[in-house]
Amino acid sequence: MSTDYLLSLASLIVVSVMLAMGLNLVKGYGGIMSVSHGASMGIGAYMTGVLSTTYEWNSGLAIVAGTLVAGLLGWLFMAAAAQLEREDFILASFALQMAVIDLLLRWSDVTGGSTGLFGIPAPAEALEGALPFFILTLGVGGVSALILIYLGRSGYAIMLRGIRESHRSVEAAGKNALRIQRTSYGVSTAFAGLAGGVFATALGIITPVDFDIERSILIIAFLLVGGLGNMWGAILGAVALMIVPEVMREIDSIPTQFQGPGEQILYGVVIVLFVWFRPQGILPEKPILRLRRKAAQRDQTPRPTAAKDEVSTYATVE
């Protein structure tokens, strides 16, 4: 295994971490089940790709444009769909996901159709090699991670958790719940777009299949494995699930024609086992500090965590 390969793998892991953390903001904290983050990533990646190849922009600038467009589209989508019921929202985001990928596939004059776009340059010539590029990716990913961890600890995240538990009580406290949802969704999709842009420049080639519904569900899987509503969990989940197929690739005894499907099977098995044995993820969500103190004072107070709620409400159903 060459160093270049390891470095590009590391870049992809950083991209996955960004995706997982971005989605965590709306899914983990806000409880908004979106299956269109793959599409947001695709919008960022294709904006970067098209602007930097066809229009010959500097690809750093193109990534910024892709981030903004992905964020704006996410904001618009949420503005239209925020008041939908839970199931309808999943459907709407599902339709959006499919429509975006279909557009990327069919609008082949611009996007190159199913063969995709290639020759997407790095932002500067000094960054052409794998190592400098990885350092850049790590920098972008690190700054995004810091922003998102900060957001995850801020009062903003507390409001999002409040909206998840009860829309009305947040509004009764004088907050505009819809506006909070819109902005957080916009921020989340912007990070997905940024991750897509970095992905496009890291690989230099993108196809619509990279951003399809399976990608969206894999991002959710990162979160579920790592733990919802917890930024460190998102990081851990993304890293863990990205490394799994690589381990498979290292086993030489498997015939080559079974390697691709074999990786996928291992992936599936890991997700299934995780959901079955540890549905709350590696790092479960922690209660908000003040609440935890109160809970310690009054011992019997139930801990208001989402992961626990999801399990316990079910136990009462049957």
Next chain:
Amino acid sequence: MLFLELLVNGFFAGIPIAIAALGFALIWYTSKEFHFLYGTMLAASGFGVYSLANAGVSLVAAFVIVIAVAAAAGAVLEHVFYRRLGSPLTILLFSFGLAIVLQNVLQIIYGPSDSVLKTAISRAAVDVLPGTDITRQGNDILALGALIVVWIATWATMSRTDFGLALQSVMTDPEAARYVGVPAARIRWIAYAFGSGLGALSGALSMLGNGVRPTTGFDVMLFAFMATFLAGGIVARVPLWGLLIGVALSLVAWKLPANFNTLIVFCLMLAYVITRRRLDEIRLRLRELRQARPPAPVEGAVR
């Protein structure tokens, strides 16, 4: 003429979608869980018929075996696994994981391209519209017959039997159904069994027609999902929407470039989901306005 041909093509292309949608709807309406494995099980059933028929089993027996196995698998999945997982998100991911595994196992066994089972029935040509030269293969007529049978059977079960009543009550409100003594847990796994059986039928019929590949299941499930959603909770309407989706996909080719068909369908779906609630509200408001005529004065009434 082209229009008529596209119409007929779309109609017959819609049949597997309609059957699959009926099965998907039974599961989705009853449990509100996204059974992602459904599509892959559909494809696996197609391959099951393929292998059984190639091994010398008669076609009828192959169909029966495959449908029974799929129904049993669906029931076991719900009763043993999904029931304990609880939240819709974990069920989605669990079945997504299983779907990845099954799809790749199929790919290892059968390869990524289409497998088609050519039998005597698919060689027969039937004139479907007298007076035109539009003919269909025998398997299409078989599929049409199967659709009519399962459609009527489902409708009759839903509206004429106690079981159907119980099923409808769970679909509308599982909590309330439990309070009045409906065994919601049992109804759920039965719905999974029936739904999975219908999916297997759809996959088996596709195998006789255009063929099946490991990823077919996902595509069919997509349209089944749309039909389920468009039917808005009424099971008997689901196959109709399945057929309409088939026709719509085919008719787009009449005036527009054919490769834009799915894009247009998805955009329409997105627009419809987002505006549906508002449209309903507007409709209600209009009805209220229409009914809000000043009441006729009643003699001696005190208001």
